[in-house]
Amino acid sequence: MDFSTNGSEESELYHAQIHLYKHIYNFVSSMALKSAVELGIADAIHNHGKPMTLPELASSLKLHPSKVNILYRFLRLLTHNGFFAKTTVKSNGEEEETAYVLTPSSKLLVSGKSTCLSSVVKGALHPISLDLWGVSKKWFHEDKEQTLFECATGENYWDFLNKDSDYLSIFQDAMAADSRLFKLAIQENKHVFEGLESLVDVAGGTGGVAKLIHEAFPHIKCTVFDQPQVVGNLTGNENLNFVSGDMFKSVPSADAVLLKWVLHDWNDELSLKILKKSKEAISHKGKDGKVIIIDISIDDNSDDHGLTELQLEYDVVMLTMFLGKERTKKEWEKLIYDAGFSRYKITPICGFKSLIEVYP
Ligand SMILES: C[S@@+](CC[C@H](N)C(=O)[O-])C[C@H]1O[C@@H](n2cnc3c(N)ncnc32)[C@H](O)[C@@H]1O
CATH class of the missing domain: 1.10.10.10 (Winged helix-like DNA-binding domain superfamily/Winged helix DNA-binding domain)
Known part of the structure; x- marks a missing residue:
């Protein structure tokens, strides 16, 4: 010794x-x-x-x-x-x-229940999610801006996902399961959606969250906006429709834009672009429009060690998969003001996430 x-x-x-x-x-x-x-x-x-x-x-x-x-x-x-x-x-x-x-x-973990999160376990611990860690040393030493995922597979995550239909459905199931728990958050935060006539769920996947909002507020016209390969074949109804496109180019107009589990996939430069396109989408409502962000807001001063550990683990997952990030309150504030918004309000939801209302 x-x-x-x-x-x-x-x-x-x-x-x-x-x-x-x-x-x-x-x-x-x-x-x-x-x-x-x-x-x-x-x-x-x-x-x-x-x-x-x-x-x-x-x-x-x-x-x-x-x-x-x-x-x-x-x-x-x-x-x-x-x-x-x-x-x-x-x-x-x-x-x-x-x-x-x-x-x-x-x-x-009980199947068939609206609170079942088994698919999140299967997705997060899928060999595809784990194998990439084998090249982390190479990733650190390479002078190349790429994700650990790209370093391991040669492809970006979204391209990979879209080519592998089995893995795509595991990913979509995990997203949909995570979104179902959001129902509770909607019930607890009804005021956030009250008064809205239309809402566009940007990068809304197959529409799990929009369906929950539609159930709770049937009068709100909900649009699920995502890539053609995700929503291209989906059909909705009068108050729930699917539109395909690229959120970096434009976002359909609505009273409110929802960005749930989206901005953490992207670095600050690309998140800023998404926020600016979202601001344009609500511009017809003047000061009454809003962007609703659901993501993690890391509290540096929290004395809940387990909670902070989970948030920081999510941050590293976002980094390795997408070069994305989980943000602290200070980082959210900078991003929101840089995108030209004038005020925001953060409400903790679902235990470890936050709902951030952002106003022009
Ligand atoms: C993490 S998922 C979030 C899904 C959904 N918001 C939820 O909470 O279940 C990210 C979504 O972003 C979508 N996406 C990626 N790039 C996009 C783009 N350029 N335009 C629109 N959607 C995009 C993906 O297809 C995927 O459905």
Whole structure:
């Protein structure tokens, strides 16, 4: 050992080692979660309708008997991580047996529910999302402005996505799932949409969010604006229509522009272009038009370590996939004022995101 230790140095050393090892092996927790989703553990427990013992779970998942102990070991980690909880049930012989129940986190993995986020697990932990990290050293040393994704695959993410229909649908499912949770945020922030007669959801994907707004405010004329390959074949109705185009060229006119999970994909220069096109789109409303941004606003002063960690992880995901970024309040303010808007209001929503109303 390089340095002599007294009690407190030893304790610091061991704490540091635990801290380091925990971060080295964090991926095991992510992968165990992915396995749970692929096996359908949350669905099995949910469908069982009562606490489920290990043999019951293994049988429902149709696992070979040799895998029951492996399932137990995965469940032990996932239970420790808060995805399942243990209780006891009495078996036929009145003997007490351990059984598993869902927790609020694993309830988010139950298929068919409007709050199901399994597709986000599948998308974020897909081999395509993980393999790129293998070239990160090369990426750092290359004198080329490109994403880690481009460095790994030779293509930008959107081109790649549009060529691989299986991966495209995983991506769209993940986006749609994330958007469904937005329903709660709409209910809690009705005032943001009240008084609007029209809204265009720019880069709105397949329209998940616009449909929620349409349900909550049927009188608002909603337009979903996205690339031709995303919305070209979609049909809507009188108050929900799909328009294809390029948001860097122009944005359809409306009382409000919604940019949900969009600006974090782009660097400041391109985000500024999108914001300026959005400002043009609401110009007919004068001072009454608004742009509604849903994105992360990093709070540097937050004492919620887990929340900040998640926001900073998202930032690195956006950087590596798109050269995009998650922004602090100060960075949002600069971008908003640089785009020519005069005021803004930030409201935290959905736990880790923010709704930013921006006015001309
Ligand atoms: C992260 S997704 C956001 C989807 C949606 N807003 C949501 O929250 O579910 C980004 C979207 O930007 C769209 N997009 C990318 N480049 C675009 C462009 N130049 N014009 C319009 N949409 C674009 C993509 O097709 C994709 O649907």
